[in-house]
Amino acid sequence: xxxxxxxxxxxxxxxxxxxxxxxxxxxxxxxxxGATGQLPGNAVKEFEHLLGLWALRFLVATLTITPxxxxxxxxxxxxRRALGLLAFYYVLMHFLxxxxxxxxxxxxxxxxxxxRRPFITIGMAALVMLIPLALTSNNWSIRKxxxxxxKLHRLAYVIAAAGALHFAMAVKVVGLxxxxxxxxxxxxxxxxxxxxxFLRWKRQRTAVVRSSPATQKAxx
Amino acid sequence: MPAYRPPEIPxxxxxxxxxFLDRRSFLAAAGGLALGGTSVAHAAAxxxxxxxxxxxxTLTPEKDVTSYxxxxxxxxxxxxxxxxxxxxxxxxxxxxxxxxxxxxxxxxLDELLAFPLEERIYRMRCVEAWSMVIPWDGxxxxxxxxxxxxxxxxxxxxxxxxxxxxxxxxxxxxxxxxPWPYQEGLxxxxxxxxxxxxxxxxxxxxxxxxxxxxxxxxxxxxYGFKGIKSIVRISLTETAPPCTWNLAAPxxxxxxxxxxxxxxxxxxxxxxxxxxxxxxxxxxxxxxxxAFNGYADDVAGLYAGMDLRxxx
Numbered sequence: 001x002x003x004x005x006x007x008x009x010x011x012x013x014x015x016x017x018x019x020x021x022x023x024x025x026x027x028x029x030x031x032x033x034g035a036t037g038q039l040p041g042n043a044v045k046e047f048e049h050l051l052g053l054w055a056l057r058f059l060v061a062t063l064t065i066t067p068x069x070x071x072x073x074x075x076x077x078x079x080r081r082a083l084g085l086l087a088f089y090y091v092l093m094h095f096l097x098x099x100x101x102x103x104x105x106x107x108x109x110x111x112x113x114x115x116r117r118p119f120i121t122i123g124m125a126a127l128v129m130l131i132p133l134a135l136t137s138n139n140w141s142i143r144k145x146x147x148x149x150x151k152l153h154r155l156a157y158v159i160a161a162a163g164a165l166h167f168a169m170a171v172k173v174v175g176l177x178x179x180x181x182x183x184x185x186x187x188x189x190x191x192x193x194x195x196x197x198f199l200r201w202k203r204q205r206t207a208v209v210r211s212s213p214a215t216q217k218a219x220x
Numbered sequence: 221m222p223a224y225r226p227p228e229i230p231x232x233x234x235x236x237x238x239x240f241l242d243r244r245s246f247l248a249a250a251g252g253l254a255l256g257g258t259s260v261a262h263a264a265a266x267x268x269x270x271x272x273x274x275x276x277x278t279l280t281p282e283k284d285v286t287s288y289x290x291x292x293x294x295x296x297x298x299x300x301x302x303x304x305x306x307x308x309x310x311x312x313x314x315x316x317x318x319x320x321x322x323x324x325x326x327x328x329l330d331e332l333l334a335f336p337l338e339e340r341i342y343r344m345r346c347v348e349a350w351s352m353v354i355p356w357d358g359x360x361x362x363x364x365x366x367x368x369x370x371x372x373x374x375x376x377x378x379x380x381x382x383x384x385x386x387x388x389x390x391x392x393x394x395x396x397x398x399p400w401p402y403q404e405g406l407x408x409x410x411x412x413x414x415x416x417x418x419x420x421x422x423x424x425x426x427x428x429x430x431x432x433x434x435x436x437x438x439x440x441x442x443y444g445f446k447g448i449k450s451i452v453r454i455s456l457t458e459t460a461p462p463c464t465w466n467l468a469a470p471x472x473x474x475x476x477x478x479x480x481x482x483x484x485x486x487x488x489x490x491x492x493x494x495x496x497x498x499x500x501x502x503x504x505x506x507x508x509x510x511a512f513n514g515y516a517d518d519v520a521g522l523y524a525g526m527d528l529r530x531x532x
Contacts, residue, residue: 033500034500034501035500035501035502036500037500038500039500040284040287040288040298040299041284041287041288041298041299041496041497042288042298042350042494042496043500043501044494044501045350045494047501101501102494103506104505104506106492106506109489109491109492112489113488113489117486117487117488119487120487169487170487171296172296172348172469173292173296173397173398173468175296175395175397176395179395
């Protein structure tokens with residue numbers, strides 16, 4: 001029945017920390033290669049794009065946790081905070097790489113870019129929206145905010161859509177890779193729209209199955 | 221104890237970087253020969269004379285010139301052309317020159333390589349805000365045009381890239397980034413300008429496939445996408461010819477596409493550029509982009525009286 005064998009409870013905490021450690025490997029490795037002149041061609045752009053791409057991957061992974069639980073009964077909720085925070089750190093590093101390494105702190109150019117170029121405006125908006133989510137990604141905030149926490153964290157949907165759009169608008173020709181992320185994010189957001197009716201239907205079905213003695217006998 | 225003094229090496233004894241880099245490519249070529257030999261056929265040494273058209277700036281290392289390319293026929297990634305162009309066959313090759321000319325005809329590659337070849341060290345500024353300094357080997361486009369005797373009615377020159385889906389992976393499959401063939405065009409006076417060349421080599425050797433083998437256009441005062449690669453047809457026309465990027469996104473890529481730091485691309489500034497191959501994060505630096513890519517003295521006159529914001 002179980003898709004993957006259940007992880008013993010004592011490994012739950014360490015596995016989350018392992019995820020953080022693994023999650024930072026792409027950035028650390030690319031930074032090492034770039035700083036030592038081993039990234040080919042345009043090292044700064046390569047680094048910048050790699051950080052952006054991993055940010056988008058972590059955003060998609062964050063949004064996959066819920067459908068995984070709904071559809072295949074796999075409860076990886078314990079990894080969602082780490083995935084979301086990794087997405088935030090990668091978006092932040094992506095922006096810092098653009099600001100420090102690419103534009104070399106040419107502030108007027110950066111401000112003009114953010115104001116005038118729609119794909120940068122959208123990317124910047126996503127980073128700004130991620131800040132309150134990152135700041136409230138802790139148990140204390142969840143307790144304190146209650147239902148409002150859930151509402152606030154629905155911003156993740158807008159952020160993922162903005163990220164996929166930013167990626168597609170940044171390239172000269174929208175290719176397979178950009179379409180893949182637009183497709184994945186669309187699919188994950190569409191799931192949120194049909195999720196409530198689906199769960200209601202699933203609950204009803206389970207209830208019917210449980211209350212019907214005929215099925216119990218048949219099952220027995 | 222006397223203070224240590226570093227030995228003084230006269231400038232005349234310092235080997236220029238391109239020669240010791242050439243040694244490396246020579247060794248690589250020799251290695252290829254030893255291992256089977258076919259690869260060197262595509263990197264044959266060319267006989268070139270030097271020319272006064274030389275930029276006095278550090279050359280972009282050959283490995284960067286041949287591994288960081290935009291050539292969508294082989295894929296849209298910068299490393300794709302080098303990775304995916306291995307089965308492309310630049311020989312034999314013919315270029316058809318026709319249209320409004322007195323003597324339309326085809327030129328074989330041997331004939332093109334027999335033109336007096338010059339080394340031209342040009343800046344190359346990509347529309348994506350990066351740049352290189354490349355030692356091209358080629359001949360002025362006007363040399364070729366003279367052979368076909370353009371008619372008085374000819375006002376433009378149209379260029380076309382080869383279409384070979386079986387050898388160019390970007391030209392086959394479901395997601396093709398652009399319509400083929402890739403097309404470009406110049407005004408006849410731009411095409412006849414002495415800076416405009418057809419390159420058949422770089423770094424003293426025949427062009428690698430990823431750089432547009434066997435022959436490509438180089439117009440150093442224009443953005444790189446004007447430099448159409450692997451040319452099979454050149455036609456003289458009366459009206460402005462279609463240009464691939466201009467048709468794909470007319471608000472982003474103009475017909476002229478002259479390098480102009482004052483006119484931004486809608487998605488990025490063109491005021492500065494990133495020079496490729498200057499090391500890692502901390503070796504690279506952004507430099508100011510020059511009007512007409514630094515060739516304003518030679519070519520600004522071609523556009524006298526034109527509004528370059530409109531005719532970008």
